[in-house]
Amino acid sequence: MNLFDWSFAWHILPDLLRASLNTLTITLLGFAIAVAAGLLLAIGRRSRHLWLSWPVAGLIEFIRSTPLLIQVYFLFYVFPNYGLNLTAMQAGILGIALHYACYTAEVYRAGLDAVPRGQWEAVTALNMAPLTAYRDIILPQALRPILPALGNYLVAMLKDTPVLSAITVVEIMQQAKNIGSESFRYLEPITMVGLFFLILSLGLAWFVRRLEGRLELAPR
Amino acid sequence: MPQPIVRFTDVTKRYGNLTVLNNLNLDVEAGEKVAIIGPSGSGKSTLLRALMTLEDIDEGIITVDDEPLTHMPARDGRLVRANARHQRKVRGKIGMVFQSFNLFPHMSALQNVMEAPVQVLGLDRKEARERACELLDMVGLGEKHDHYPSQLSGGQQQRVAIARALAMRPKVMLFDEVTSALDPELCGEVLSVIRRLGAEHSLTMLMVTHQMGFAREFADRICFFHQGRIHEQGTPAELFGNPREDRTRCFLSAVNEAQ
Numbered sequence: 507m508n509l510f511d512w513s514f515a516w517h518i519l520p521d522l523l524r525a526s527l528n529t530l531t532i533t534l535l536g537f538a539i540a541v542a543a544g545l546l547l548a549i550g551r552r553s554r555h556l557w558l559s560w561p562v563a564g565l566i567e568f569i570r571s572t573p574l575l576i577q578v579y580f581l582f583y584v585f586p587n588y589g590l591n592l593t594a595m596q597a598g599i600l601g602i603a604l605h606y607a608c609y610t611a612e613v614y615r616a617g618l619d620a621v622p623r624g625q626w627e628a629v630t631a632l633n634m635a636p637l638t639a640y641r642d643i644i645l646p647q648a649l650r651p652i653l654p655a656l657g658n659y660l661v662a663m664l665k666d667t668p669v670l671s672a673i674t675v676v677e678i679m680q681q682a683k684n685i686g687s688e689s690f691r692y693l694e695p696i697t698m699v700g701l702f703f704l705i706l707s708l709g710l711a712w713f714v715r716r717l718e719g720r721l722e723l724a725p726r
Numbered sequence: 727m728p729q730p731i732v733r734f735t736d737v738t739k740r741y742g743n744l745t746v747l748n749n750l751n752l753d754v755e756a757g758e759k760v761a762i763i764g765p766s767g768s769g770k771s772t773l774l775r776a777l778m779t780l781e782d783i784d785e786g787i788i789t790v791d792d793e794p795l796t797h798m799p800a801r802d803g804r805l806v807r808a809n810a811r812h813q814r815k816v817r818g819k820i821g822m823v824f825q826s827f828n829l830f831p832h833m834s835a836l837q838n839v840m841e842a843p844v845q846v847l848g849l850d851r852k853e854a855r856e857r858a859c860e861l862l863d864m865v866g867l868g869e870k871h872d873h874y875p876s877q878l879s880g881g882q883q884q885r886v887a888i889a890r891a892l893a894m895r896p897k898v899m900l901f902d903e904v905t906s907a908l909d910p911e912l913c914g915e916v917l918s919v920i921r922r923l924g925a926e927h928s929l930t931m932l933m934v935t936h937q938m939g940f941a942r943e944f945a946d947r948i949c950f951f952h953q954g955r956i957h958e959q960g961t962p963a964e965l966f967g968n969p970r971e972d973r974t975r976c977f978l979s980a981v982n983e984a985q
Contacts, residue, residue, distance in 0.1 A: 624828035631778055631822040632842035632894060633814055642841060646832050 515694040518685050522698055525681030529702075532599050532677060533664045539603035540663070541656065544610030548618060549640070551611065569608040574669050577601050582673040598670035606663050613655045617648035650721055657714030661707045678702055729792050731756040731930050732777065732898060737786035739772055739954075746772045747783070748954030756897070757928045761941035761962075764951030765977060770934040773951075774900045777932070778822045779813045790816050791897065818846075821896030825903040827883040829875040835862060835886045836871040839893050847894065854893075861889035865919050881912030885919055892923075899923075901933035913937065920944070938981055942966050950974045 550562035569577065578601035582594060592600065621644050629639040668679035676684070682695035730753035739747040746769045754760055762770045775781045777788060779795065787805070788795045797805040798812040808816075829838050839858035843849045849857070862868055865885035875883050884904055891899060901920065905913040917940050923929060924944060935941050941948055941962065948965040950958045950973075958971045969975045 622828075624824060624826050625830070627778075627780055627822075627824065628828035628830070630780055630817075631820075631824075631891065633818050633846050634842060635814070635846070638845045642845065643830055647830075 510697070511691070511694060514689070514691060515698060518695055519698070521685065522678055522681055522695065522702070525676055526678040526702060528595070528675065529664070529667050529677040529679075530706075532595075532602060532667050532670065532675070533660070536599050536603040536606065537660050537663055539599070540606035540610055540659070543603065543607035545614050545645075547607060547611035548614035551615060552618060566608045566611055569605055570612075574602065574605045574666060575672055577605060578670060578673050594670075594674045597673055598667075598675045602663060602666060602670065605666075606659055609659055610656060613652050613659070614648065616655075617652035618644065620651060621647045650718075653714060653718050653721065657711060657717075660714065661710050664706060664710065665703060730754055731791055732932070733789045734773070734777075735787050735789075737776065737783050737788060739769070739776060739781060739783045745954050747776065750786070750955050752949070752956060754898075754930060754932060756930055759924055759931045759944060759946045760933070760949060761945035761947070762932065762934045762949045762951055763936070763938065763941060763977075764949075764957070768951040769954040770951045771902050774822065774902050774932060774934055777898075778820055778900060779817050790819055818894070819897045820900065821891035821894055821898070822900040822902065823884070823887050823891050823904050825906050827875070827880070827887045827907070829883055829887055829890070831875050834872050834874055835867060835878065835889075838875070838886055839890045842890070843893050857893055858889070861892050862886070864922075865889045866915070879912060880908045881915045884908065884916045888916075888919055888923075896929075898930040898932065901931065901935070903934050903936065905935070905937060936981070938966070938978070950977065952977075 547562055547566060550558050551566065553559045553562075578598060581590075581592060581601045582597040585592070585597075625643060625647065626639075629643050634643070667677050670677060671680035671683070678699050682692075682699045685695045686692040732752070732754040734750050734752040737747050737750045738745065748769075750769070750773070752773075762773065764770050772781060776783050777790075777795070783796055787797050793816050794805060794808065795813065795816045796808055798808045800806045830841065833841065836855070836858050839861055840851070840854045843854040843857060844851060859868075859871070862871060865888055867882060867885055867889070870878060870882060870886075873882075875886070878886065888904075904920075905916055908916065917937065920931075920933075921944060924931065933941075933945075943962070945962055947959060948962050949956045950965065950969075950971075952973050958965065958969060958974045965974065966978065969978060
């Protein structure tokens with residue numbers, strides 16, 4: 507009875523793969539938003555203007571100090587009372603993206619802080635506008651050392667997507683639970699989901715490592 | 727009488743309780759080469775850094791080419807603290823070379839020199855490349871265009887940094903202890919570039935230096951800094967040959983002993 511039933515596994519594979527598309531969409535779209543928003547948050551937090559840096563710092567600490575589950579609950583179940591109506595998928599992507607934006611913001615901050623002060627001074631002496639300075643000089647140097655940390659968050663985010671099943675997003679884990687509750691067989695679907703996450707996590711980690719190699723700053 | 731190109735009027739800069747620049751007054755004529763010497767902590771570098779807007783000053787005013795740098799006229803004509811945009815406009819006339827080179831490590835020598843002319847002055851890449859090549863040739867690095875800072879010696883890096891600053895065609899160049907981070911045998915190549923610059927261009931130069939021999943031979947005027955102000959100044963012959971102040975004599979003999 508408890509042996510792995512290959513034909514059942516084969517039978518449920520299409521359903522799981524379909525649901526895995528949601529997992530992938532959430533991860534990739536969410537991470538794209540997270541790295542962009544995280545950068546803006548990091549720059550905001552470093553601002554010399556207190557009216558900007560304080561609220562941003564507060565937001566980052568608030569989001570980092572509360573569980574993702576509660577945040578997505580608010581987005582999906584509470585905010586509609588105030589007129590913000592999002593689909594489960596939209597709320598899920600937004601929630602997980604914001605959550606991870608705050609973590610990546612702290613990573614960016616470490617990267618930006620590690621750029622020597624002399625680089626900022628050179629940028630000032632050459633009269634560069636802040637945008638140019640960030641884009642051409644500061645970010646390329648800040649990004650390289652934090653790529654591994656950003657990669658970690660990509661994988662962590664992938665593994666956090668099942669949280670969104672709480673707001674009715676049918677990602678791969680929810681699909682596996684649905685299959686289990688209908689067939690009373692959990693071994694196959696849960697094993698397959700575990701393998702899915704394992705393979706994808708290893709794949710993403712490999713991709714990030716390759717990226718690191720390609721973004722080597724300068725010959726040594 | 728022409729207006730000085732750089733003017734410090736009653737400039738004071740403090741770090742907490744420490745006064746680094748103390749009611750400093752200094753006029754620099756266009757084309758003049760001023761060497762600033764003095765004990766460490768006397769405010770020499772702060773003077774250059776304030777002129778480059780790397781430090782805010784607490785009191786006084788700095789003008790460049792008749793335009794206030796640290797201040798700008800408000801609507802009612804009064805001078806108020808300059809905003810970032812005004813500072814950017816005025817400091818475009820100033821270039822600076824740093825003790826620690828501060829080249830961009832992810833760019834080749836050529837890219838280092840081209841970057842600001844393209845991004846800030848809006849030169850097209852071809853023109854910027856020509857200007858950069860010319861300057862790299864001038865500093866004797868015609869063969870090293872594609873080398874990255876990590877592949878260059880300290881002296882070579884500093885010469886790229888000089889070319890990079892010159893590419894912006896500044897009217898005033900600031901040299902902040904540009905040989906202090908170099909091995910003695912590499913100082914010469916950097917100093918000879920500066921010497922040539924002085925001979926071939928009418929650039930105004932302010933340099934903070936510990937190279938007394940170079941200051942004596944190169945500068946039109948020497949300013950001896952002590953406790954945040956100019957304690958004594960004069961031509962190299964006056965200041966080195968016949969210093970009036972005890973403090974100056976004391977400093978010069980200490981330096982002589984060390985060298």
